[in-house]
Amino acid sequence: MFSVRKTALAAALIGATAGAAFADGHANPAVKARQQVMSLYAFHLGTLGAMAQGKMDYDAEMATKAASNLAALTSLDQSMMWPAGTDSGSMEGTRAKAEIWSNFPDVGAKGKALADASMAMKEAAGGGLESLQAAMGPLGGACGACHKAYREPES
Amino acid sequence: MKWLTALLILLFAGAGVGWLLTSPERVSPDQLAGITPDLKLGEQVFYAGGCASCHAAPGAEGDDKLILAGGHSFPSQFGTFIAPNISSDKNAGIGGWSDEDLANAMLHGTSPEGQHYYPAFPYTSYAQMNVEDIVSLNAFLKTLPAVATPAPAHEVGFPFNIRRALGGWKLLFARSGWVVTGDLTPEQERGRYLVEGPGHCGECHTPRNGLGGLDLGKWLTGGPNPSGKGKIPALTPDQLDWSQGDIAEYLKSGFTPEYDSAGGEMVDVIANTSKLSDADRAAIAAYLKLPQLAAGDASD
CATH class of the missing domain: 1.10.760 (Cytochrome Bc1 Complex; Chain D, domain 2)
Structure with a gap:
């Protein structure tokens, strides 16, 4: 009886340690924060994209509002949201590749490119539908540049 | 001795036919x-x-x-x-x-x-x-x-x-002819040309057999990523529920309907498709919405 209990306890302990070593990214505040920033990007891009595609009537004021928020969001200092050990090899619930941490200057440059494309959208969004449409492509390119290099494929 | 000669002749003939059959076409x-x-x-x-x-x-x-x-x-x-x-x-x-x-x-x-x-x-x-x-x-x-x-x-x-x-x-x-057949509109035909021909979408989005040939019965149904991580998504209308406009937009800006962006190899593909005409992107999307693509019905 005793040995069975001991084995069960040992198993539980091993399980707990393994669980801690391979943590769930959704519970990590930094991972949660950066994923929520991405959602905020997507929310504002959604307004701009719907207008670009003609799914929503073009509205210069609303477009500028969405683009201004996007520009503010993409210029946030995110350094605290990407602590070491929060890559896809270390935890569940994130697709962030470990290469982010070995290529930090490049990640920073790509982040800057996104902020620049967002700033260009902020300038363009109120200037008519065609001007908004033209600024959409570079934004998509800036998102893709980082996702190509630093995001794991969907499993 | 006679049978040996006959066998040798057969072998050489067989090799000759094989040699002919494997000769490069022009x-x-x-x-x-x-x-x-x-x-x-x-x-x-x-x-x-x-x-x-x-x-x-x-x-x-x-x-x-x-x-x-x-x-x-x-x-x-x-x-x-x-x-x-x-x-x-x-x-x-x-x-x-x-x-x-x-x-x-x-x-x-x-x-x-x-x-x-x-x-x-x-x-x-x-x-x-x-x-x-x-x-x-x-x-x-x-x-x-x-x-x-x-x-x-x-x-x-x-x-x-x-x-x-x-x-x-x-x-x-080697494929001869189109994978998807049947009555197509000119736009769907143009899409078929781009997807099955130059676009070579099937090369990644269709699973392969043990010899590296495409399994055409599973045309565009996706498969494991050769990198070993993740999978390549299916493009058939039963799996990809985006509208024709959503697909065309994705090929233009790289944004999904949820305003996530393309990742991985698809970023390079979008760098190319973003340079096509709106009409060609719409044609690709029209082809991908063809009902015969669903459930691997495309071939036969």
Whole structure:
């Protein structure tokens, strides 16, 4: 009886340690924060994209509002949201590749490119539908540049 | 003794037939007669065919994607294939190629020296292309920069380094005709041309069998990612529930309907499709919404 209990306890302990070593990214505040920033990007891009595609009537004021928020969001200092050990090899619930941490200057440059494309959208969004449409492509390119290099494929 | 002679004759005859069957195919020169190249068309074919995704130097961005030095490596179960230099250099690249040379390469996977190319070069798809497009592409490629350094050789071991055997592979897996048949609108036909031909979408989005041939019964139903991580998504309308407009927009800006963005290899694909016309992107999307694509009904 005793040995069975001991084995069960040992198993539980091993399980707990393994669980801690391979943590769930959704519970990590930094991972949660950066994923929520991405959602905020997507929310504002959604307004701009719907207008670009003609799914929503073009509205210069609303477009500028969405683009201004996007520009503010993409210029946030995110350094605290990407602590070491929060890559896809270390935890569940994130697709962030470990290469982010070995290529930090490049990640920073790509982040800057996104902020620049967002700033260009902020300038363009109120200037008519065609001007908004033209600024959409570079934004998509800036998102893709980082996702190509630093995001794991969907499993 | 007689039976031995007979057996030997049979063996040699068999080998002879095998030799004939595996000999590289070529276009007939009159197929190319009277075609005038159009550089604008050639540029569109260049982007529809996604040439730069493999033949630009690894990591090239922007205008550097027009420098087709090769060198990108493609690991596979058969060895590592290295994309060759297809720049306009006459020695290291393909600047000296005639229209016939490029047509042989793209339609038949045959080199100017009469060797088989490995199907890492997606000629099973390019085989569906019009010769007009290939002639214009050749003219466009000659306007791009020359790179004098050849790309490294493939790293492929025995027995896959016997190129003649690829003739057998081609016999098994060369496609003749369209995967999707039936009554199509002109827009859907244009989409079929782009997807099944130059776009070579099926090369990644269709699963392969043990010999590396596409499983056409599972056309565009996705499959494991050769990188070993994640999977390549299905594009069939029962799996991909985006509207025609959503698909066209994704191919233009890289944004999904949820305003996530493309990742991985698809980013390179979008760099190309973003340069196509709105009409061509809409045509690709129209093809992908064809009901016969669902549930692998495409072939037969």
